Amino acid sequence: MAQVKQDAARNRGILLRDSGPAQAAAGASDRAAGTRARRRRGREGGGFWWIVPTLYIVFLMLPIYWLINMSFKTTNEILGGFSLWPQNFTIESYVEIFTNPVWYNGYVSSITYVLINTVISVTVALPAAYAFSRYRFLGDKHLFFWLLTNRMAPPAIFALPFYQLYSAIGLFDTPWAVALAHCLFNIPLAVWILEGFMSGVPKEIDETAYIDGYSWPRFFVKIFMPLIASGIGVTAFFCFMFSWVELLLAKTLTAVDAKPIAAVMTRTASTSGYELGLLAAAGVLTIVPGAVVIWFVRNYIAKGFALGRV
Amino acid sequence: MDLTWMAWTWQTATFFAVIAFLLLGMMLWEYVAPGGGARVGILRFETTRGDRLFISLLMSAYIHLGWLAFSDASLWGATIASLAFAAAVFRWV
């Protein structure tokens, strides 16, 4: 936890300069460390160490650039020839998406089930992760392993029974069906990440709070949750991410009303011919929410990927 | 609730009932003799009764699959082999 704060501080080292002498000193020493690191790499890598990440990022951006490029072309231009940038720049595809309810409803339902799923996953995972990080109980290790196996079960196996199950309980084609189904892999993940962050909080804090007369729920909400706030943020990010990108189950569990945007895309691709411009524009718009969310958690990403316990 | 879509057969129902009873049995065993009987066996890491049950079950699934793939004899052979394997696991792992 303290580590997270330090990392965040390091990332924002420059901002913190005038917020207090101690922090300023810390920021300065971090910057000095950074310069040292750069010098070290500079000497050993011949001054070109930055080439590797730069090339890698260029490689990552090329397909995305191509998608954006396509989204501003007319379908005729796309099929007509090859050009590195749009010759007849048009925002027609975007206008179509924002005015056609089939398209924008796809976005609304995607975001709805993703948000429901994130809230459910984090809420139920919090007490469970606390239990795993603080107590030993009958079958705890096996339970933890069983949870993880569900993170690892191929969704293709579950597609058909899921359809049957959610039809049987009358949730088929609602955002709730997808939100609940995505709990299959998001809850285990949330428990896993949160447990890592919680194990970093010393147990003395719990004990002191109990001595001070806090009840468990009050302690948990008032003291413990603020301590692992960044962990909760990272967990919510991961739940958002995996629910947002998953499609097989989302497509299986919806038909008309709750169709996610990604499924609308596949349908468009098959029914109304090959409208590449429209497809590309829709694709670009599916990347935007992800990019926004990453921006919010950028200072915690590295720590979050280590699941809180490096 | 209508459960026909789950397509139960008495064979699979028995199978799951056996698994459920095994789990129940493990809980009772734990109640009678707590601690899980942790020890370091021939796999050189610490296992408890639960671990040994899991290894036995997973391996018997593989034994049955292997038997189906490589032998035409009755599947009960695989079951007997699995039981023997489970006994060995509980003795030495």
Next chain:
Amino acid sequence: MTKTWNNKAWFMVLPVLLLVAFNAVIPLMTVVNYSVQETFGNNLFFFEGVRWYEEVLASSRFHAALGRQFLFTFIILAIEIPLGVAVALAMPRSGPWVSVCLVFMALPLLVPWNVVGAMWNIFALPDIGLLGRSINALGIDYNFTQQPLSAWFTVVLMDVWHWTSLVVLLAYAGLRSIPDAYYQAAKIDGASRLAVFRYIQLPKMSRVLTIAVLLRFIDSFMIYTEPFVLTGGGPGNATTFLSIDLVKAALGEFNLGIAAAMSIIYFLMTLLVCWVFYTAMTNYYDGER
């Protein structure tokens, strides 16, 4: 941290247990039920015993899909793990560029999987895609919708594009946990770059790298959407991996019994691998404490 023994903790785990069990146990039981029966629709089922398992185990189609699956997983692990570690090592340890790099690198992870497939489809099309056009301009005959080798190349490249960042971020998190003092000590000792990597950086990364290998193994083993959208499993069956084959059998040919038996075998394989990794990881972790 020493944990207290308290069975009441079960109550805290109960909601998680119920939700996950609802989603995992009921469908799994249903798949087991399907796998021993023949169906002609309308919820009419006939008991077939282990016939589907025998057919699956003997079917060359399943063996081929399994072989492709292992080959694919092996290739992408062999590329993504070293590449990810290399990029993480080359990243600056601090400074304003770190956040920028991380944001850009995390971006592919947040693209919906079918958009990844669609994106690479239009990126790699031989006539109008940047990649396809460039490769053909180099004088190499490349068309991923026609040639199995090109299709494989494209699918592997797509997976590298999509998932290497996960390895980078994990490895980078591991590297950042190394105190500067270690590097200074190494410098005083005159340690070579290789020695620093071998004795300081690699041990510190080993835990996160285990997680990376585990996650990449599992996720690539159940890959479905991206190659399905990109190649549809083709040309022919060249890129039909396990999940694609499974869905083809279940939904395309409505052969539930075979698909269910395949699912169970597939599930048992992932289960074994998970268990081996998990045991290795927890024992390593406990040993460290």
